[in-house]
Amino acid sequence: MIRFRSVRKRYGALTVLENVSFEISAGDFFALLGPNGAGKTTIIRILLDFTQAGSGEVLINGISSRLPSARKGIGYLPENINLPAYLSGREYLRRHARLSDFSGKEAEKAIDRALETVGMKSRQRSRCGTYSKGMMQRIGLAASLIASPQILILDEPTNGLDPIGIREFRMILENLKGQGVTLFLNSHILSEVERICDTAAIIDKGHLLIKDEIPNLLHEGESLEDVFVRLINRK
Numbered sequence: 001m002i003r004f005r006s007v008r009k010r011y012g013a014l015t016v017l018e019n020v021s022f023e024i025s026a027g028d029f030f031a032l033l034g035p036n037g038a039g040k041t042t043i044i045r046i047l048l049d050f051t052q053a054g055s056g057e058v059l060i061n062g063i064s065s066r067l068p069s070a071r072k073g074i075g076y077l078p079e080n081i082n083l084p085a086y087l088s089g090r091e092y093l094r095r096h097a098r099l100s101d102f103s104g105k106e107a108e109k110a111i112d113r114a115l116e117t118v119g120m121k122s123r124q125r126s127r128c129g130t131y132s133k134g135m136m137q138r139i140g141l142a143a144s145l146i147a148s149p150q151i152l153i154l155d156e157p158t159n160g161l162d163p164i165g166i167r168e169f170r171m172i173l174e175n176l177k178g179q180g181v182t183l184f185l186n187s188h189i190l191s192e193v194e195r196i197c198d199t200a201a202i203i204d205k206g207h208l209l210i211k212d213e214i215p216n217l218l219h220e221g222e223s224l225e226d227v228f229v230r231l232i233n234r235k
């Protein structure tokens, strides 16, 4: 479904991605892990064609991710979103629906569905400026879900959330599982990744160190955190 082939990326003299290759299958819940600055967000930005690889290619369902048609079925929640404080959650989602070319009636239905999924129906008419961080993330997630994406890309969605917020977010993702959506998750909350995701890759300084089904990554008795520390310390 998603395929990175020998992707390299530089910013000036700095090599950010070095020969990165991996695949994600349809329906997979995939997590990309790595220290800050490892290149995780850059990988997502290349996948979305916000920035371009120096060499190599990225395919989505066999089509180059440079082509808009390849990226049609993608929902994306960026790192650190800022919702406009003066709009209500519903108004914000309406803006998104307009971008997806929905008719008025379709848009309202899609918004209802997305609000239901993220559990924000009761607060939809409050201004975003009054939302907690967890509510903002849930509205951000709703926005990424509006067009019923095949591929959902979330860049550190639980960053800065309290433990309850993290747990609620996990439960929403668990509910999406098995509905055909493919998840690409960047996260530092390894215990959550271990519970939600099927496969994980670890990247460090632009090098992809490993990618496998999570049970295969864990040596006897190890948690994902142990694997992370073992692999990152080895470098």
Ligand SMILES: Nc1ncnc2c1ncn2[C@@H]1O[C@H](COP(=O)(O)OP(=O)(O)O)[C@@H](O)[C@H]1O
Pocket (backbone or CB within 6 Å): 011, 014, 016, 034, 035, 036, 037, 038, 039, 040, 041, 042, 043
């Ligand atoms: N637009 C940019 N210009 C220059 N350097 C960048 C740019 N974007 C990212 N970088 C650098 O690329 C590296 C990887 O960044 P990033 O992909 O954001 O890491 P991660 O998401 O894993 O924390 C970092 O060293 C970062 O400073």
Ligand SMILES: [Mg+2]
Pocket (backbone or CB within 6 Å): 040, 041, 042, 079, 155
């Ligand atoms: Mg990042």
